[in-house]
Amino acid sequence: MPATSANDAPVIQIRDVTKIYEMGDGTIQVRALDGVSLDISDGEYVAIMGASGSGKSTLMNIIGCLDVPTQGTYQIDGQAVESMSNDRLADIRSRKVGFVFQTHNLLPRLTALANVELPMMYGHWPNRRQRAENALELVNLADRMDHRPTELSGGQQQRVGIARALVKEPSVLLADEPTGNLDTSNTAEILNIISDLNHQNGITVIVVTHEQDVAARADRVITLSDGHIIADEPNGARSADESSPFGGERGRERAKRDRRGMRVEPRGKVDAGDIQGSATVAVGDHRSD
């Protein structure tokens, strides 16, 4: 980490990132991203919008370390991704970032619980089962733990996907059109969960969406077009929102301070006034390895 204060250093620091897809024998080149620079700070809630094919998913995949830029630099938590080995990238995927896909991408033959345990298996985490259960409770699926994806509704599958992403207490939660396949009530529920994670646990959230009301939850909206950022502005409506008990800057600041002691707990049990309350089971930074 740079010498500057932890709160000021961006979690995500992208400089002049270009992603070129080559097709055929290299004759056709697609510039999916073209000189994108972007900083995202710890605890931010960012929405990425833009027309289809504008490069949103490409950017998300690079942020999530699923893909590497063709040119430019990308640092996550101060670590340069370009110079990382495959194994280091896998490490980042298993620890730092939680990815929620548009199509949930659950393993069809595993139960919800086993799916949620998966990233912890690759990250050598202790107490996997307990954590996975907590995460599923958090997304209100305590009674569906032993169901397989095919035995769950679309919204439930997506919630399993979220539980799988948040169970490793990531610094950054990435969601690429998490509600693209869902109806309004399911969308609202998913968005509530994501907002709570941002507000209560201070997780940095980046959501790709086509829908205005999804973007409205974020405090910053970035618009992409043809691989360029054409707009990057705070979400006025969102910043003014003080109606939520955890909303506004104060709630987020507090959550950010408490990141180290973050708890994966059922939503209902979290006491907003005392996040470090002794009644909750801490599942913070106890990664083995």
Added chain:
Amino acid sequence: MSPLDIIRTSLYSLSSNRLRAALALLGIVLGVCSVITLMSIGRGSTDRITELIQGLGSNLLTVVPTGAPLTLADVDALGDPLYTPSIKAVAPQIGTFGTIHINNNTTQAPVNGVTPEFLQVRNLEMATGTFIGAPHVESRAEVVVLGSQISEDLFGNQDPTNAEVRINGRRFRVVGVLASQTGFGSMDDQALIPITTAYYRLSGQRIPGGNISVEQISVQASDVDSVDQAIEEIETVLRLSHRLTDADDFTVFNQQEILDTFEETNQTLVVFLGAVAGISLLVGGIGIMNIMLVSVTERTREIGIRQAMGAKRRDIVAQFVTEAVFLTFGGGIIGVVAGITLATVIDGRFLIGAEWNTRVTNDIPLIALIVSVAVGLFFGIYPAVRAARLNPIEALRYE
């Protein structure tokens, strides 16, 4: 990923496509089964041949004439410890073929003229009665010792001692019956009479000089280690007594040499059978690779998800190699059980016109299991590496 997780994940993946796993397994089962069966047949037949030849005693030498006849004079010379200190006993033999007859029972059998030493030299034992003695030879007595099979053919379960049989019309008194003995040189279906009786009373040939010619001379060396010495002594004595200057007119066969030749031939057979079985195991291995490659393609998306969840390349490799090894190891175990069962079932049976002898030594299943695991590793690595090399994004997008 911990070893336990790897094992659990692999078993889980295998159990989710059981039919395919079973089919992939089948190739290995057949391969291992045939390796075990063929190798145990090879071992069994080596044992059998060794047993047959060793029934004669490995210090047995056989001298046969290849020019001038061998005579009883030669036998006496060979029996003289002064010239042949490495020789324990010498037994000449004349073979004729006779019709043996009692009451209404008749049987055709080789009738051998022998001396008392024959019993010892050929490792024979008496079931009842006595063997041919020196006085019998001297007096050209018309006495006969029957092989156990002939005795049974002519007398059933009765003791034939002192019974009278006719051999080629002449009366012979049965003095004893040999104990049954399997193997090369078994006398079960032959009859033995004094060598003089055979020469003067049954055989028509005579040689000049009034000496008795013999067909072959069995020589017993004092022990296994003195076989070579004994051969030299035989050659020296016979060359002197035959006044040879150049080529020998006799040949000495060494039992141990015959045994070695047989074992060598059989070893070649075992290796050949093993190779044939090995090829079927190889084919099974290619089947495993094929299945694993299909499985990798089919599970591209799963691989992408695992990679997105933080699986390292080595985690993916470990998962797929472990799956392949489980398949081959499982197939190997079933194959070992099937192979041992098959080998046990055919042991000692007459099938397709031959007697099958098998022996499953401990090393056979062990080798088969190690080889099948090695096959899994070898043929599993390529598909696994292919899986691990997948780009997570492309894998996730795969339909």
